[in-house]
Amino acid sequence: MERKLVNTSILFLLIAFTLGCSDGGPTISNEGDAAIIGKIVDSNGNPLEGVGVHYIPKLVGTAPTGFAKITPTTIISFTIPEPTELTVYILRYGSRDTVAVIMQNESVAAGNHAVEFFGDSLTNGVYIYVIEYDDKHYERKMLFLKNYHELWKAIPLAESSDEGSFTLPYDLLAIGEYFPRTSETDPTVIDSMFISSEITLVITRGENEFSLEDLVVDKFTAIEKTFTLPIN
Numbered sequence: 001m002e003r004k005l006v007n008t009s010i011l012f013l014l015i016a017f018t019l020g021c022s023d024g025g026p027t028i029s030n031e032g033d034a035a036i037i038g039k040i041v042d043s044n045g046n047p048l049e050g051v052g053v054h055y056i057p058k059l060v061g062t063a064p065t066g067f068a069k070i071t072p073t074t075i076i077s078f079t080i081p082e083p084t085e086l087t088v089y090i091l092r093y094g095s096r097d098t099v100a101v102i103m104q105n106e107s108v109a110a111g112n113h114a115v116e117f118f119g120d121s122l123t124n125g126v127y128i129y130v131i132e133y134d135d136k137h138y139e140r141k142m143l144f145l146k147n148y149h150e151l152w153k154a155i156p157l158a159e160s161s162d163e164g165s166f167t168l169p170y171d172l173l174a175i176g177e178y179f180p181r182t183s184e185t186d187p188t189v190i191d192s193m194f195i196s197s198e199i200t201l202v203i204t205r206g207e208n209e210f211s212l213e214d215l216v217v218d219k220f221t222a223i224e225k226t227f228t229l230p231i232n
Helices: 148-153
Strands: 002-004 013-016 035-041 052-061 073-080 084-092 098-108 111-118 125-133 136-145 165-169 178-182 189-204 210-216 223-228
Touching (some): 035 052, 073 084
Parallel strands (some): 035 223
Antiparallel strands (some): 002 210, 035 165, 073 111, 084 098, 084 125, 178 189
16 A cells, blocks of 8 residues: 655664674575566656655564664774774675775774764665775675655665666565674674565655555565656
């Protein structure tokens, strides 16, 4: 059922979960080529070009809603054992496309470091930040959650063509991805959550044109659907 824009106040959320260090990085499953195959039209059935497609994942687990940081930035912290040249960059989950380069071959001293990352251009979803120096390669996961009011400013996961069509691969949605949470001083897991198969698809064109629709994703079965975006 389609849900039009309603007047509500939902905080901008950015959640960063730090996982154990691993040279192999997060495991990314690939269950096939299933996707949301959509067409976006106006109220008269005319195709709309250039409409951004985003989503709001439903999180299930023991983690309380209130532990998310209410901030448009996140801090990436790490320790370097000796002076070196460091590279830090962000990948999109699933496609592993590079979406941001924070540091590139920059000289750093040994010790503890922290870099601030502004995620204004990133849409909702899971991202991987990568730290590289010498022959080392470390990866961590981050989950970005924004109010749907804010998504029009972010780079979408997909965008409609001149015929109004788009394809959003399920791989980008990170369905089933698990996130433990630890304290800043103790590696013991406090609580956890995972991304369920229930999502809200958000289509938006500009600041005041939104449409939201709840979907249940079966990762082995494509969804083919026409979505209507009311034009102001």
